[in-house]
Amino acid sequence: MYLKSLTLKGFKSFAQATTFSFEPGVTAIVGPNGSGKSNVLDALAWVMGEQGAKTLRGGKMEDVIFAGTASRGPLGRAEVKLTIDNSDGALPIAYTEVTISRTLFRSGASEYAINGETCRLLDVQELLSDSGLGKEMHVIVGQGQLDSVLRASPEERRGFIEEAAGILKHRRRRERTLRKLQAMETNFTRLKDLETELRRQLKPLSKQAQVAREAQTIAATLRDAKARLLADDITSVQAEIADLAGAAAERAAARGALQDKYELQQQRITSLEQQEHTEQLDAARRLVVEFEAAQSRLQGLQSQAEQRLQFLAGQDEPTVIPNRVTQADVDRVSAELQRLEALVPEAREAHAAASIAVQHKREALDAVDKEIAAAAAALNAYEMQLTKLGGEHAAAIRRQQEREAEHSRRETAASAATSRLEQAEAALKELETAEQAGGSTTAAASDLEQAYNAAGETQTRLETERDQLQAALHRAERDQVALQATHTALAAQLGQHDGGDAVIAAGLPGVHGKVATLVEADATHTAALGLLLGDALLVADEAAATRVLQHAAEADLGRVQVVLATAAPEIDSATTAAQLSPQIAEALVAVGAVHAESVITAASGVKALLHTAFLAPDLASAQRLAATLSGHLEHFTIATSHGEIVTPHTAVGGSATSKSLLEVRAEYDTVTAQLDTATAVVQDAKQRWEAARQAVQEAKTRAAELYRQLRQADSARAEFAAKWQRAAAQVEAAKAEQERARGAVAESENRVAEAAAAVATAAAAVTEFEKQPRPTVEHSVRDELAAAYEEARAAEVEQRMTVQRAQERARSAEGAYRRVR
Helix, strand or coil, rough: CCEEEEEEEEEEECCCEEEECCCCCCCEEEEEEECCCCHHHHHHHHHCCCCCCCCCCCCCCCEEEECCCCCCCCCCCEEEEEEEEEECCCCCCCCCCEEEEEEEECCCCCEEEEECECHHHHHHHHHHHHHCCCCCCCCCCCCCCHHHHHHHHHHHHHHHHHHCCHHHHHHHHHHHHHHHHHHHHHHHEEEEEEEEHHHHHHHHHHHHHHHHHHHHHHHHHHHHHHHCCCCCCCHHHHHHHHHHHHHHHHHHHHHHHHHHHHHHHHHHHHHHHHHHHHHHHHHHHHHHHHHHHHHHHHHHHHHHHHHHHHHHHHHCCCCCCCCCEEEHHHHHHHHHHHHHHHHHHHHHHHHHHHHHHHHHHHHHHHHHHHHHHHHHHHHHHHHHHHHHHHHHHHHHHHHHHHHHHHCCCCCHHHHHHHHHHHHHHHHHHHHHHHHHCCCCCCHHHHHHHHHHHHHHHHHHHHHEEEEEHHHHHHHHHHHHHHHHHHHHHHHHHCCCCCCCHHHHCCCCCCCCEHHHHCCCHHHHHHHHHHHHHHCEECCHHHHHHHHHHHHHHHHEEEEECCCEECCCCCCCCHHHHHHHCCHHHHHHHHHHCCHHHHHHEEHHHHHHHHHCEEECCCCCHHCCCCCCCCCCCCEEEECCCCCCCCCCCCCCCCCCCCCCCCHHHHHHHHHHHHHHHHHHHHHHHHHHHHHHHHHHHHHHHHHHHHHHHHHHHHHHHHHHHHHHHHHHHHHHHHHHHHHHHHHHHHHHHHHHHHHHHHHHHHHHHHHHHHHHCCCCCCCCCHHHHHHHHHHHHHHHHHHHHHHHHHHHHHHHHHHHHHHCC
């Protein structure tokens, strides 16, 4: 992977689009001062996600946009595209070339893109982090910064080295992961607090749920009470309706009786009107008679006038009474006058007799009319009473029928109420049976609540154990990481190549390896033994030693020290100690030193090398021992665990001593063992933490399941309580309805009995009344009397006319008599 091209447009001094093509290897950009070489480096840093304006040698980020010149105006945006060759697949993307672009607008908006697809800055950083080019994962040494790099502190150099080794990206990821873990830990803590708070609120909520259930029970009782009140109101209203219906029937019967009475009154009125018409007819007849009499008088006068006119018309002379009227004429006229005057009293007597006859006939007719009226009134009263009794009987029958229908309805309602009561009791019993068969919901809820509380306590305990195990795991991992770093450093020290290592790597025959790696000794003496043995090689014989020295000289490997494995016969440690003088032995014991040959297990040549070597705990002890040894041994070497070496004529020490190979090897073995132990501890801690985590998860799952079951049990308990309350309320309501229905049936039975008694009473009254004789009205006698009355009236009129004619003739005769006298 390498940078293939860089395109700048509107970035700092590059107003026009400028493309730099790169090849694998080192690329140098040369040019005079101010030509924009540093801007190319700024563009590289900027396109890879640099966010600091000062790093880009500017005051603010908008300074990277071309600001314009005297001949060219400023631009509105800056754009940089970086193309990376990814033929080796270093970037985790399925392209052989990857183009990363960044655009900044003068408004402050910024855009990133990978191969033309808009993305986030984090996407660019994640893509480049795997190649070591991400944010803070590449090193750009700018102008004038070389001296600061050369004078960098160890921490800064470590940063450069980690960047070169590709560690920094993992460090950044680790930091991000730690931040995420910290955020998750914070959220987890908040979640635990929330869970604790919710658990603390569960008890009040449980009490509230209990209150709600009691409220539901009270509401059911209230609904039942309201239903009972409504049922009682309905029964009362139905009774009132029945009473009103009975009253309406009675009123209808009374209305029928009144209607019959009204009809009888109408008949009577008609009869009276007919009677009144008869009287009016009689008056009219009298008027007719009077008119006829007047007509007769007028006709008589007319006849007399005509006769007189005829008489006067028959005379030739003027109407003058002649003087020749004789006495005979006078007598004759007088006799006629007397005769006519005698007829008038007779006619009057006949008229008076006719009038008396008319009056008698009228009185007889009036008497008959009174009798007929009395008979009609009696008949009317009879009919009215019979109609009244019949109406009462019919009303009683209707009332009986209505009450029987009402009784039938109430019996049906009572039967339905009994059926509903049986159904309600069966439903309640079935509900209780199902509750007993399926287990009491109350007991189940109580058991589940106890189990849930126990599960919560178990979860809390397991979470505490998990947290403790997690903390122990983190400590073990930190120890493991520290040991791993120490182990890596020691391995690096052991792996440093010097002449001995090159000889060993050459694989020359007879070379066993470095003496320090082949010696077994107590850990307390490894530092001092390392100083004595150094980097010497252990070879099998002199021929092998010759080959080693020749190879080192030919290969220019520097100085190489060899030790012959068979340089001297193996000396027993006890023999060696016994050969030491008593003064030397006492001195060794006095200063706490030991003979080097006696504390190692190695080849005889190595022991021969250490035959006159001693190990002291510190420099003072070594000096006291050297003073004693100087009187007994010509050559000796004393080494301390602090790195000092004392001989009869020299002493080596100070603070710049480094660990010997033997010491490094021993420490490496110790650290390796510790690392193995730490690794085992980490694995065990991981297993225990994983087991604890799984246990916590199982506890959470168990608690969640118990909580769900508890909620279901609470819901089932509440549902059962509600169903039981409804069923019990329905049973109570059905019982109350049955009682009301039975009371209504008993009441209706009494009302039906009363109605039947009333019907029987009314029927008996009708029968008893019908036994009485029915009044009759006879009209034939009146018809005969009316005919006789009419005849008498006609005779009286005729006699009146006769009287009037007689009077007229008498007056005419009297006039004639006066004229002839």
